[in-house]
Amino acid sequence: MRKIAIAAAALLIGAPLVWAAGENVVIEPPAEGSVTREEGLAAWNRIFEVTSHPRCSNCHVGEDNIPMWSGPSYGEARPHGMNINAGESRIGLEYVTCATCHFERAGLNDVPHAAPQVAMPWQLAPVEAEWFGKSSDEICNQLRDPDRNGNRTFLDLAAHLDHDLILHWAWNPGGGREPAPYSLQEHVNDVLAWGVAGMPCASDG
Ligand code: HEC
Ligand code: HEC
Numbered sequence: 001m002r003k004i005a006i007a008a009a010a011l012l013i014g015a016p017l018v019w020a021a022g023e024n025v026v027i028e029p030p031a032e033g034s035v036t037r038e039e040g041l042a043a044w045n046r047i048f049e050v051t052s053h054p055r056c057s058n059c060h061v062g063e064d065n066i067p068m069w070s071g072p073s074y075g076e077a078r079p080h081g082m083n084i085n086a087g088e089s090r091i092g093l094e095y096v097t098c099a100t101c102h103f104e105r106a107g108l109n110d111v112p113h114a115a116p117q118v119a120m121p122w123q124l125a126p127v128e129a130e131w132f133g134k135s136s137d138e139i140c141n142q143l144r145d146p147d148r149n150g151n152r153t154f155l156d157l158a159a160h161l162d163h164d165l166i167l168h169w170a171w172n173p174g175g176g177r178e179p180a181p182y183s184l185q186e187h188v189n190d191v192l193a194w195g196v197a198g199m200p201c202a203s204d205g
Pocket of ligand 2: 055058059068070071082084087091097100102112114115123124
């Protein structure tokens with residue numbers, strides 16, 4: 001059995017104080033063969049609750065390159081204000097870069113309507129990882145497809161979830177924003193269970 005304990009706090013040296021609490025995500029997949037297809041699909045359903053949540057899907061948008069806004073004072077998600085378009089660079093190089101507003105200022109995530117910021121460049125997810133408005137089955141098939149998930153195994157996906165500071169923000173967004181459901185550790189555990197079950201999708205039949 002693989003057991004990789006990653007002290008997120010150690011990765012965050014030099015990051016602003018907001019992250020000082022740190023998280024300690026443990027990547028410990030269940031034993032080979034110990035997760036049934038049904039359990040894998042149940043884990044997937046929880047993964048979908050996370051990936052379709054605005055704290056994730058607002059950045060995981062399609063080829064129109066338009067990030068989405070949603071928060072306590074918005075009902076449905078709506079296109080980012082101020083005509084922001086991330087361009088094909090997904091970071092706004094063609095227009096205004098995301099970092100113009102989403103730059104690092106420790107603590108400001110607690111201010112409602114301030115631009116969220118993390119200790120890495122703010123940008124849209126790759127267009128292949130389009131989740132906004134996509135069905136459970138569409139996202140399931142994307143996340144298990146090496147051509148569209150950054151050529152990652154489920155173990156790589158779990159490790160990515162811990163390394164990415166944006167994700168630590170999504171579970172601790174501040175400013176009255178609703179955090180992503182479950183916790184980062186529970187989400188990692190679900191990705192591992194889904195992986196050990198063979199990454200099933202409901203449409204597999
Ligand atoms: C600020 C925008 C942003 C938000 C919010 C965001 N992501 Fe991402 N996501 C990215 C970027 C950028 C990448 C590409 C990073 C890379 O490949 O190293 C990415 C890649 C990923 C990947 C890699 C697999 C793939 O298909 O590309 C996963 C898994 C992922 N994000 C999960 C999440 C989850 C879960 C949430 C919410 C809890 C979330 N993301 C919220 C920007 C975001
Ligand atoms: C002119 C300033 C500005 C620029 C440039 C900008 N943003 Fe924003 N962004 C904001 C502000 C302000 C908010 C908070 C809006 C609110 O909560 O009412 C925000 C919120 C967001 C959110 C919603 C976060 C959430 O889940 O609540 C996403 C996603 C986002 N921006 C992505 C981007 C991306 C990607 C770029 C670059 C292409 C970008 N922004 C460029 C000011 C900016």
